[in-house]
Amino acid sequence: MTDALLQALLFQAGYNAALVSLGAALLGLAAGAVGAFTTLRRRALTSDAMAHATLPGIGIAFLLMTAAGGDGRSLPILLVGAGLSAVLGLVLLQRLTDTTRLTEDTATGAILSSFYGAGVVLLTVIQNLSIGRPAGLEGFLLGSTAGMLRADALLIAGGGAVILGLLALLRRPLAMTAFDPAHARLMGVNTRAADMALLLLTLACVLLGLRVVGLILIVALLITPALTARLWSNRIGVVALLAGAIGAVAGHVGAALSFALPDLPTGPAIVLITFTAFLASVLLAPGRGVIARALARVRLARGLRKGGARA
Template sequence: MDKIWSMLSDPNMQWIFLGCTLLGLSSGVIGCFSYLRKQSLMGDTLAHAALPGICIAFMLTGIKSIGLFLIGAGIAGVVATFGIGYITRNSKLKQDAAMGIVLSGFFGLGIVLLTLIQHGEYGNQAGLDKFLFGQAASMIASDVISMTVVCVSLITICTLLFKQFKIISFDPGFARGLGYPVAFLEQLLMLLIVVAVVAGIQAVGVVLVAALLITPAVSARYWTDRLGLMVVLSGVFGAVSGGIGTWISASVSNLPTGPVTVLAATLLFCISILFGPQRGLVAKRLLRQRVKQRYNRENERLLDGNVKKEAAL
């Protein structure tokens, strides 16, 4: 506890802790809908698609500005979503194949542009490759404030449109019959995923940010069958992962925050898959034992009844 309080007493570490916690919270909330709509790969696709947007923003401006990088990454993510939709509508390929094509194509373009920047006559390009794996320690107050605004906006929109997102996640046809603008809501949900991915790039990186979208949601699924509680638990798991990742990386020198945060989320998933009250392995084992014991008791009761009938005869 002394180490935790000493860590939180550092102003820079307070910003990093707040930023990573809010990032995990918002990613966990929006990731539930992506997971339920069977679009788990979408977050990974959008994260990798953001890399060329970051590189192009730097090549056009020559400035390492988080705001400009977020704009470039956001535009690249939107282009990637339209590309996936175009491939799906105009070919016989399914959505997972389209996402794989867009992911590899955009990420390959990003690596090429990053190599050109590092070997070209661009000044102030040092540290640009940190967006691959994230560098939470480089966040300053303005970055965290921007991230806070984004995260609060994501959570607010998901709260206000919870019923609509719930219906289109389970039964889009029923939502269309009720008169909801399903196409608009699906594009809005995709845009929110893009924003969540872009917000987490600096802390976790384009390679690992998808884990914060999906892992907390999958972990929460093992604890409940109610979507509302699942969304809350997913946000809590994401926030706890961000806090634990920040604390461990601050306690050990030269340990990156992003990968540790993902490992913390994975640890919570392992705990959930073991001890989840309904779908956990331990719960299933205990249920099988209770059913077996009940079956044995019923057989013993029937045998005792038959023995008494034979004795009476």
């Protein structure tokens, strides 16, 4: 197991394993960096609803492909269906918050549960219809790299690189909008366009992550590295870089662990690694960590006692 893990970590476990590790690392890098802006803008729940709203689109895209004579397993078309379904969910979410008295979190819960339930029902129907090749569709729930093809890994890696490039171009308006939308508008930033760009980047991360970590866990890959990085810095640029690095390491190590332990799913392994990094940061981060705060309280108490003794 140790030798297999070391080989996977050093990209020496074969071409396919190296490709999957690279794709997972680039996905983690992109998701972590985008998540830094998503959490700062307080859109974590929106990204969760977006992820769950992809499931009906996957089922509908599969049915359309099989109706056209295919086997329904084309990942790009499945992702297009997932994306359209997620956009529909976002539109309905916006309409609910604009035209009713529902708060955003309540409307998000309604969209999340409704779309997810519809998707599960649709996938169950597909399994019973015995058409096409539905085996593996359930992998979009928790992720599945075992059946990933070379073209799938290249799509994920290329998509992650494009997301990073767009994020680098848009980082200034995104940061200004996240920190202070009113001031950003005074400075000439189109905050509505910036928010839309952030939603689209988040959606892109969600779609790419469906194959690796699944729709249930992709939100953890978007949020946990960002929360971890926030414990180490207050500067958005540093937080984005740190979050991306944590996500990249988690993606690579999680894929390597999945290769060394074939029964270990890649998605949960990646999420557990990011959570481990979060727990370690909660304890060890300077200034905000539990240990640092405890030491600060001890120093303060000593200072107060010394001041009282002098008095």
